[in-house]
Amino acid sequence: MAGSLMESPCVPRSQFTIVNNLCQHICRFGRQILILGLRLIGDYAFTASESKTAINPESSLVSSNPQQSSIGKTGPNPGSDESYIVERIYKAVMEQRLAPNTKLSEARLCETFGVGRMRVRRALLLLSSQGLIELQSNRGAYVACPDKSEANDVFAARMLIEPPLVRQLAQSSGDIDLTVLIDHIALEDAAREKEERTEIIRLSGEFHTKLAQATGNKFIFRMMRELVMRTSLIVGLFGSSQNASCPDDEHSKILHAIQSQNPQLAERLLISHLNHIQSGLDMESRQEPQDDLATILGSS
DSSP states (O other), X not given: OTTOOOOOTTSXXXXXXXXXXXXXXXXXXXXXXXXXXXXXXXXXXXXXXHHHXXXXXXXXXXXXXXXXXXXXXOSSOGGGSHHHHHHHHHHHHHTTOSOTTOEEOHHHHHHHHTOOHHHHHHHHHHHHHTTSEEEETTTEEEEOXXXXXHHHHHHHHHHHHHHHHHHXXXXXXXXXXXXXXXXXXXXXXXXXXXXXXXXXXXXXXXXXXXXHHHTTOHHHHHHHHHHHHHHHHHHHHHOOTTSSSOOTTHHHHHHHHHHTTOHHHHHHHHHHHHHHHHHTOOTTOOOOOOOOHHHHHHOO
8 A cells, every 4th residue: 555664574563563663644635735736836936927817906897888897708608717706706706695604505606507516616716806805724715794893893993994085186187087986976867767776776886996996095995995896895794785885966966076176175075975784774684695606706
């Protein structure tokens, strides 16, 4: 047998048993270390080559323009690309179709996207690096589930970042291209007219990342993008269908204050806006995790 020793008359049986067991353990653990090393090499190679395209922190995966999103791409099997899997899960969470603490079974994801486990694992690794999912040892991947304390921390962080952010935009609005924000408000209005609930939810969160993007500060943008994702999870966990998105006209008022170069009003409106969202949450409610990943991730 590989990894075992032949018994020798020169070696006492007790010592032979100890040595034999030790050799078997070394062989077994050696194989496990080799497999782990190969997996790490594969993950490193993927991360080095794909990190700039799979989740680009300087551009939203879920574009307001379908032509700029991989969802709108055609091909023999669009779900075979890791960035497509990341995008579908990201979009489902942002639109609150994937509830917090939903288990993302590797087997079901493989069936949904028609890919092997390695591609799914790479996609989950990227989503985990963004804080969107949690990888739990011996249990698998789950949509992140913030608790009440974290919910309060997220809104406190946004209160520290966003009011000064809009103040800065209002003070220098003459030097900043606000076209992207104006166009975004138009998209929000169109979605409300058509009563497209999931699109309203997505666009409501995206407005705040576009505010950060307008500053030109990449670090602020990255922080805001993560905070908006966490906020979407929090609203999905503690919110209801009536308060799942930002109030109808508050974004327009904030943008108008920025365009009018009124930093005090812009800051005041932003603070009121965040308080409005937080006060609409029911911290005792729970949205149940879902099982039908194929339907959730397969829908547009």
